[in-house]
Amino acid sequence: MAAPHVSVVVPLYNCLALTQAMLASLEATLPREVTTEIILIDDGSVDILGWADLTIVDAADPLPRKLPPGIYLFTFKTHLGRQSISDYPGWWRSFLYSWKIADRYGFDRIIHIESDCFALSENMFRYIRDTQSGWAAPWCRAFGFAETCFQIICSDALAELGKLYKQG
Secondary structure, eight states: OOOEEEEEEESSSSSSSHHHHHHHHHHSSSSSOOOOEEEEEEOOSSSGOOOOEEEEEEEEEOOSSOOOOSSSEESSSSSSOOOOOBBOOOHHHHHHHHHHHHHHHHHEEEEEEEETTTOOOOOHHHHHOOOSEEEEEOOEETTTEEEEEEEEEEEEGGHHHHHHHHHO
């Protein structure tokens, strides 16, 4: 059986230290047999320039033929941000852009984790491994809808994400 592979997508904006801490947490808790690529999608941050060992790709440019090893960041020059609790075009742009990346590089699924999500337990990794189809997100009982900070989008559901991307 091949080692599990996970494509982790992290949308972010001006949260360099928080994102680095989340990635350190992810690395510390990720089962050793899991291989990953880490993709950061940025909504026009100004604090990423100090991040060493990071390959930065302008989201307006064509996607590279191959992804370089390591952590890479696709960045948008303009910040769309979040205007209210229910209006956050920057998050949507980053989230939907993950489909373009997944489509280009043939990912079999995307694990969408927001930069402030640290609750990745062994049970969560088992859930990631065992989720082989569909689009899954934990249910938030407090607000009565799916949690946006953690989602698994498998290959059979990537077409739905692509439809959203193409709608703009």
